[in-house]
Amino acid sequence: MSDLQRPPASGAAWADESDRDRAPARPREHTVVGGDWQELPNVVDDDLMIINMGPQHPSTHGVLRLVLTLDGERILDTRPVIGYLHTGIEKNLEYRPWVQGVTFVTRMDYLAPLHNELAYCLAVEKLLGITGDIPERASALRVLLTEFNRVASHFVWLATGGMELGSTTAMIFGFRERETILDLFEEVSGLRMNHAFIRPGGIAMDLPDGFVPRARTAISALRDRIGEIEDLLTENPIWIERLTGVGLLTAAQCLDWGVTGPVLRSAGVAHDLRKVTPYCGIEQYDFHVPTTDTADAYGRYLIRMEEMRQSLTICEQVLDSLPEGAVMVADAKIAWPAQLALGPDGIGNAQEHIDRIMGKSMEALIHHFKLVTEGFTVPEGQVYAAIESPRGELGYHVTSSGTNKPYRVKVRDPSFLHIGVLPTMSHGLQVADIIVAVASVDPVMGGVDR
Amino acid sequence: MDLVDVAITFAVALGAFALWLVGTALLIWGERRVIALMQTRVGPNRLGPFGLLQTVADGAKLFFKEDIAPRNIDRFVYLGAPFVSATVALVTFAVIPYGGTFQVSGREVTLQVWDPNIGMLWILAMSSLGVYGIFLAGWSSGSKYPLLGGVRSSAQLISYELAMGLSLAAVFIYAGTLQASQIVANQQIPLFELGPIAVPAWHVVPMLPAFVIFFLTSVAETQRPPFDLPEAEGELVAGFHTEYSGAKFAMFFLAEFMNVITFSAVMVTLFFGGPSGPLFGPGWLQALLPTVYFIAKVGIFLFVFIWLRGTLPRMRYDRLMDLGWKVLLPLGLFWVLATGFAVVLRTSTDQGTVLRIAGVGAGVALLLYLAAPLLARRPRRDTQPEPEPEPKFPTPSR
Numbered sequence: 149m150s151d152l153q154r155p156p157a158s159g160a161a162w163a164d165e166s167d168r169d170r171a172p173a174r175p176r177e178h179t180v181v182g183g184d185w186q187e188l189p190n191v192v193d194d195d196l197m198i199i200n201m202g203p204q205h206p207s208t209h210g211v212l213r214l215v216l217t218l219d220g221e222r223i224l225d226t227r228p229v230i231g232y233l234h235t236g237i238e239k240n241l242e243y244r245p246w247v248q249g250v251t252f253v254t255r256m257d258y259l260a261p262l263h264n265e266l267a268y269c270l271a272v273e274k275l276l277g278i279t280g281d282i283p284e285r286a287s288a289l290r291v292l293l294t295e296f297n298r299v300a301s302h303f304v305w306l307a308t309g310g311m312e313l314g315s316t317t318a319m320i321f322g323f324r325e326r327e328t329i330l331d332l333f334e335e336v337s338g339l340r341m342n343h344a345f346i347r348p349g350g351i352a353m354d355l356p357d358g359f360v361p362r363a364r365t366a367i368s369a370l371r372d373r374i375g376e377i378e379d380l381l382t383e384n385p386i387w388i389e390r391l392t393g394v395g396l397l398t399a400a401q402c403l404d405w406g407v408t409g410p411v412l413r414s415a416g417v418a419h420d421l422r423k424v425t426p427y428c429g430i431e432q433y434d435f436h437v438p439t440t441d442t443a444d445a446y447g448r449y450l451i452r453m454e455e456m457r458q459s460l461t462i463c464e465q466v467l468d469s470l471p472e473g474a475v476m477v478a479d480a481k482i483a484w485p486a487q488l489a490l491g492p493d494g495i496g497n498a499q500e501h502i503d504r505i506m507g508k509s510m511e512a513l514i515h516h517f518k519l520v521t522e523g524f525t526v527p528e529g530q531v532y533a534a535i536e537s538p539r540g541e542l543g544y545h546v547t548s549s550g551t552n553k554p555y556r557v558k559v560r561d562p563s564f565l566h567i568g569v570l571p572t573m574s575h576g577l578q579v580a581d582i583i584v585a586v587a588s589v590d591p592v593m594g595g596v597d598r
Numbered sequence: 599m600d601l602v603d604v605a606i607t608f609a610v611a612l613g614a615f616a617l618w619l620v621g622t623a624l625l626i627w628g629e630r631r632v633i634a635l636m637q638t639r640v641g642p643n644r645l646g647p648f649g650l651l652q653t654v655a656d657g658a659k660l661f662f663k664e665d666i667a668p669r670n671i672d673r674f675v676y677l678g679a680p681f682v683s684a685t686v687a688l689v690t691f692a693v694i695p696y697g698g699t700f701q702v703s704g705r706e707v708t709l710q711v712w713d714p715n716i717g718m719l720w721i722l723a724m725s726s727l728g729v730y731g732i733f734l735a736g737w738s739s740g741s742k743y744p745l746l747g748g749v750r751s752s753a754q755l756i757s758y759e760l761a762m763g764l765s766l767a768a769v770f771i772y773a774g775t776l777q778a779s780q781i782v783a784n785q786q787i788p789l790f791e792l793g794p795i796a797v798p799a800w801h802v803v804p805m806l807p808a809f810v811i812f813f814l815t816s817v818a819e820t821q822r823p824p825f826d827l828p829e830a831e832g833e834l835v836a837g838f839h840t841e842y843s844g845a846k847f848a849m850f851f852l853a854e855f856m857n858v859i860t861f862s863a864v865m866v867t868l869f870f871g872g873p874s875g876p877l878f879g880p881g882w883l884q885a886l887l888p889t890v891y892f893i894a895k896v897g898i899f900l901f902v903f904i905w906l907r908g909t910l911p912r913m914r915y916d917r918l919m920d921l922g923w924k925v926l927l928p929l930g931l932f933w934v935l936a937t938g939f940a941v942v943l944r945t946s947t948d949q950g951t952v953l954r955i956a957g958v959g960a961g962v963a964l965l966l967y968l969a970a971p972l973l974a975r976r977p978r979r980d981t982q983p984e985p986e987p988e989p990k991f992p993t994p995s996r
Contacts, residue, residue: 221916314824315911580912
């Protein structure tokens, strides 16, 4: 632990008294370096208290552990501890064919499963060199699904954040509206979460019949509900008071720490990968990137609410201009051989396909077998593909050694980087405020630990 | 005083006890149902009609649960704290009249357990004692979250106790008595008459600021949202009762909800005429109606308590203190002075002298108010603003 990080020996080091009861207007410069856990503050002489918030705590978004050094209710030091949800997904990817990777990555940031799938697939497609061959309909549906997913993720953020601030109604509202979107996802992919629906080369199957009008109804319903939530919270004096000036992080600090997403945009930087490096033809839709200059939790709240509206606008435009055609690349050496269909026992391989490989064509059977068990090979090389997930830049650095499995998949998960700035954001706040600060960066531990 | 009197007193006490206990069970059920309605959910609806027996089942479960106590507790205090909370919550309502007066075999029966001439002071005293239950629980648990919760709650309760006492003092000055039955009787006189309807002189009309203060402080005293900081689950897990389980936890739980009912009942007694209301019909109905009015009035306040929880997020600790000390306390002080002035003016025979004294007092107060900024010690500040320091956080090499 460096000297900068060490809490002052007595209360005297605080600039002045007004500093004590309110967060400083300018965030305190604060260095966090890799520290030695043997070095602990002198709790006895300095009247400090070290408290473990988490890994089992109602407000740490799963299993984040924060070791807080407290002076009364003031936080002098925060040390985030991660690893309690380590799943080994990144390592596991190296032992599975490329297509099966989708099933793994969707479980990392479990609130944005489709974003993980999309970023992974974009990277694999880049390696395969088929980025230009993806059918337009597949790209449009990818945009539709990921934008819906963004709204669902923001609803969970609202629900958990509201719950942590004691607003149970916000919690119920958030989860209730999210169900609308999960129902749509279930209709499309058969699963509410962890869809493994976006595959290298396209998407697993086309939309079911009658999906478009139902999606339109859902969008208009969601618009109303977002308005309802805004009525409840945006002007609520306690809500404003709890969020304003909490979790300050300036634009410079955001850039230095690699912070992206709503946290960066709340500091006034209109950086959104959908605009900066558009993917899946998202540049043809009309939307704007909301920003605020407050750099605090309230700004992030406003940004997320507006982003939900913008995402719904995108979804509407996709539905309006949905191109016809295939949803998977034409290359039969990459495209999954079978189309899925609803059978008497649930979703499975389409009956015609089974008839064909089992009854008519030996070559088709061999092809199916090879592609399903062994998978396709990907040329040697390494690429980085990034998209704008609900939490920020979600990047996949994928290396291939030319085999049917990845050599290495390194994920740049925004939550991981955002956990790193918690000490900076929470320095000098109160215990109640760190809850708001954590909620405002919206970390998902599944993505952090991988 | 003979055996019949003893029996009647016992029956009245039993009635109050039953009313409060059943009320608590109904409140817990009602809170869950009402909040569920507000949040488009169903709420408990399985046990009994409309799920009414859910609380009974929950209570039974709690009492049969394994009783876990952590190792490093102060055992005596740890075990005693829930009893303090529950007992204090139970005895508070003894002084509240919950019905009218009627005749039973020639004797006059009043539905009020105890009507001492210090009635309302009893409530203040008991609610102050309630702090001990919470604070001792937080301290004796030997754990950090309960300690923070206990410290928060004792600070919160003591702060709001002051403003609450002041708002009550204004009512006492106005009513000229501390006795609950007298305060109720004082509100029976019609304030003015609108044709056939006589608007009763409920204290809420002349004492509106006192009512507002009392309402806010009672939300804080009962630790209900948005002032539920001692047990802010988002921050302190469960606050002072984190380490409690089973029957001991049930006592805290019971005490909290019972306090909600008690404070609603106090509000009704002090500001909304207690059990009074238009009486009509046969004798038995006339005896019953006051209790019905009382329950209905209390029910409205209980709904407001639940409504608050459904609408508002939790306040922050320091903001809560600001509200108590910087807003409610000065307002309470001012209102006590204003009420005192009005009462003295009304009863005095020499009004000129009263007005002169009050005028001098107001002048001095105004002078002090204007002079306060000059007298206040100003924080020392450097004349030169500090230059912006070089960023100390790691920056990428440029």
